[in-house]
Amino acid sequence: MVDIEAKNLSRTFEYYRKQRGLSGWLKFLFYREKLHAEAVKDISFSIDSGELVGFLGPNGAGKTTTLKMLSGILHPTSGQVKVLGHIPAQREKEYQKKFALIMGQKNQLVQDLPAMETFIVNKEIYEIPDQEFEENLDELANIFDIHNILDIQVRKLSLGQRMRCELVAALLHKPKILFLDEPTIGLDVVAQKNIRDFIKKYNQEKKTTIILTSHYMEDIRELCQRVIIINLGKIIYDGKLDDLIRKYAPYKLLKVIFNGNGVKLEEVEKFGEIDEFHPYACTIKTKRNEAKDTAIALLSSDLPVDDIIIDEVDVNDVIRQVFNS
Ligand SMILES: Nc1ncnc2c1ncn2[C@@H]1O[C@H](COP(=O)(O)OP(=O)(O)OP(=O)(O)O)[C@@H](O)[C@H]1O
Ligand SMILES: [Mg+2]
Numbered sequence: 001m002v003d004i005e006a007k008n009l010s011r012t013f014e015y016y017r018k019q020r021g022l023s024g025w026l027k028f029l030f031y032r033e034k035l036h037a038e039a040v041k042d043i044s045f046s047i048d049s050g051e052l053v054g055f056l057g058p059n060g061a062g063k064t065t066t067l068k069m070l071s072g073i074l075h076p077t078s079g080q081v082k083v084l085g086h087i088p089a090q091r092e093k094e095y096q097k098k099f100a101l102i103m104g105q106k107n108q109l110v111q112d113l114p115a116m117e118t119f120i121v122n123k124e125i126y127e128i129p130d131q132e133f134e135e136n137l138d139e140l141a142n143i144f145d146i147h148n149i150l151d152i153q154v155r156k157l158s159l160g161q162r163m164r165c166e167l168v169a170a171l172l173h174k175p176k177i178l179f180l181d182e183p184t185i186g187l188d189v190v191a192q193k194n195i196r197d198f199i200k201k202y203n204q205e206k207k208t209t210i211i212l213t214s215h216y217m218e219d220i221r222e223l224c225q226r227v228i229i230i231n232l233g234k235i236i237y238d239g240k241l242d243d244l245i246r247k248y249a250p251y252k253l254l255k256v257i258f259n260g261n262g263v264k265l266e267e268v269e270k271f272g273e274i275d276e277f278h279p280y281a282c283t284i285k286t287k288r289n290e291a292k293d294t295a296i297a298l299l300s301s302d303l304p305v306d307d308i309i310i311d312e313v314d315v316n317d318v319i320r321q322v323f324n325s
Contacts, residue, residue: 003177003209004047004070009079010233011040011065039065041233042079047211052203054224054241055213056319062233063213064103067179070211071101084176097126099177100170104185107162108169111155115146115165118154119172126173133172140168143205144198160191167198180212184219196222217315229322237322241315248321249313252291254284260304271298 016032040062047053055063068074069081072088072095081088086095102108109118123133141147144164149157157165163183170178180199184192196219203210203223214220220227220241227244229237237244253275256268262279271294275283286294295308 001049006081050207052210054220054227057230061230100175101179104182253311255309257307259306
């Protein structure tokens with residue numbers, strides 16, 4: 001079943017340019033030069049129920065603008081979008097109850113109050129019946145492990161704890177669709193991993209449809225099978241992450257550790273292109289389908305091989321190649 005259908009969606013922003021200094025301000029009062037920024041240009045995509053799709057793209061690519069159109073915060077300049085049969089910009093109450101937009105850079109929780117207070121406000125906003133509220137909260141508090149921080153003033157929580165509470169606040173009304181805009185921004189690697197695990201668990205248990213934007217490749221690699229890559233407001237790739245990697249990174253990396261006296265460059269060169277060399281650790285680039293054979297050849301050679309790791313090329317490098325192609 002298709003949950004989200006966007007057709008030829010565009011959004012242009014109008015803004016005014018002001019020249020520098022006082023005279024610039026004076027001119028600005030009387031004459032303003034109107035400029036247009038095409039944040040999203042004619043994009044079309046459809047997302048099935050239960051999919052977890054990654055939105056990728058550099059700063060200013062149009063990701064947040066797209067998510068805002070999908071949640072009805074922004075009207076499209078042209079094109080259509082339907083989410084669960086609703087036109088988001090109409091802001092129907094029924095639709096508000098079916099989705100959640102979570103932005104890592106903005107808080108919904110009131111800083112001076114415990115998270116519980118915001119949860120209660122949301123209960124009223126989304127008209128969640130008492131029993132359902134209690135059940136949902138209990139379940140979410142378990143998933144996100146926040147039972148013992150519910151009554152602490154939000155400003156006293158760590159960033160990771162706050163983000164977990166933000167997610168719970170946004171999920172209390174059991175949205176069918178989640179728009180997650182950089183949910184792991186600014187978190188340390190451990191907290192990032194936690195949030196990722198929670199998102200994964202939530203998507204698997206609840207079969208929620210999720211669109212996720214992140215600049216952290218680990219998030220994308222661990223969570224999304226499908227990615228949509230946006231650049232300058234246009235979609236430049238929509239498909240499986242695996243296919244993208246296969247197409248743009250036909251190589252794998254063999255990280256080989258040596259012991260004893262180590263090795264010389266000439267001794268390893270014959271096994272493939274050398275990416276990095278050190279007498280005790282070197283990285284060899286091999287064709288995808290030759291990685292295993294090369295590893296076996298290394299192990300059965302006279303070289304003092306201690307360990308071999310077969311690794312994928314860094315996804316960041318792959319994405320960079322997509323932008324350059
Ligand atoms: N309210 C606005 N007025 C004018 N221009 C805007 C407005 N909001 C966004 N833009 C412009 O639209 C473009 C897309 O912005 P958007 O926030 O969607 O990018 P993004 O992909 O989310 O980037 P980031 O990764 O930095 O969050 C940018 O060029 C931005 O400057
Ligand atoms: Mg953004």
